[in-house]
Amino acid sequence: MSHTFPTDPPSRTAAGQHWRTVATLKGIPDATVARLPVYLRALNQLGEQRIDTISSGALAEAAGVNSAQLRKDLSYLGSYGTRGVGYDVQYLRLQIGRAVGSAHDWPVIIVGLGNLGTALANYSGFYSHGFRVVGLIDTSPELVGKRIHGLAISDLSELEDVVARTGAVIAVIATPAEAAQAVADRLVYLGVTSILNFAPTVLVVPDGVNVRKVDLGQELQILAYHEQRKTDDSSQVLAESRGTSS
Amino acid sequence: MSHTFPTDPPSRTAAGQHWRTVATLKGIPDATVARLPVYLRALNQLGEQRIDTISSGALAEAAGVNSAQLRKDLSYLGSYGTRGVGYDVQYLRLQIGRAVGSAHDWPVIIVGLGNLGTALANYSGFYSHGFRVVGLIDTSPELVGKRIHGLAISDLSELEDVVARTGAVIAVIATPAEAAQAVADRLVYLGVTSILNFAPTVLVVPDGVNVRKVDLGQELQILAYHEQRKTDDSSQVLAESRGTSS
DNA sequence: GGACGTTTGTGAATGACTGCACAATCTGTT
């Protein structure tokens, strides 16, 4: 951060140079990052169908987004399309995969093997997307020692060992809400910098650590709000004309 | 859509009147709706601690958001705070609950009882948040007839009966990707208008049906992107000065 | 009962995201 650029952009400021600065240094917008995996999934399906080229319109439809948005999203990665033709499925798949980091085969550890944690440990989708479950942690004596897909569950006290041995920087927390923050603190201390949190609580972590939260109850409540509104709207005009002013 | 408004907004456009029109007719912004359950969860925890009043600052911290944002969010529901004091925990809890529809005790059916579906069926968090699992559906002969918390799993062929009998309008899809769209189509046909989709595929549904998607693989990929970037940034200047132009 | 410290509710400023519309660029055809 002390200096700006080794070589200042040459006078011929090609547009292609400009975004690369933005995308590489400043990063891709969050909203776009959240959609890249969707595109990737769609491309994988297309690849299996031996389709080798696809237009932004068709891919956008498969992903459920506007085609202009898709093109703009992809433009953050680079100019990987061909005008008049479309995108090469395999090549684009490779590029998005590279941006998202699917090339890496990330080691992941799961803490908390209740119903949900166990389901996650069994979830095969991880492997096909560049992730490998390398550690399972729980406190319950009934669970510790059990094996899931050949991997034994370790006691929470061995967390340090497991993280150090596997070198995992991504962890999934599926513990009860009460335990989640303490687990997160220890994970962060051990060098974990990305956490996927299924516990219904807000995790407080230092800057530089990424947390994503998945809360089933909350997802349903959001749906319930919309349901609520659907029925409310029917009696809307009525309610409005009565004593809303009070 | 044929006409605009029964009565045009009167000349005395009190600010207090204005938002109510917005909030009641046009609805609460999506971003706010997504946060309401977070506030609710925080309030519930506070309620158990016998805290009866809380300021926007404190609640915002517990929810992990900016305090101004919290106040604005709450202002969409109404003026439920007291200046100089804060918000009454119980009352606010009630009001948010009402807005989100937690008062209703919504019946929910779950389709697909693999690892994840079973975990969801066992998840007790539903009940405490105003939801009740009233139907379980799968195709596997090994699963049909089994009971989870006393509720028997029905065959997919009985979907019509189950939905009709329970009157559920909210459904959870936890089937394999291939089956998800067909299931969604049938659910929508039967009158389900809100779907929580765990299958890794984009569902196409008619207008008026709400879908929320939770995809574990995608959540991890988003985390992986940020991890990728953390390490990339270190070798950034290096890579930039070498052959990035090629 | 008036002054003071506190906290809400919200206008206005800023920032992020989306979608339109079109020039630039490609392939294939005559």
Add this chain to the structure above:
DNA sequence: AACAGATTGTGCAGTCATTCACAAACGTCC
């Protein structure tokens, strides 16, 4: 080699979301 049809990449305007900053309103203490 020029034209026609198709599709990308992107400037721009509009929409939505976040944050700031402050007046209005409350409780309390003298």
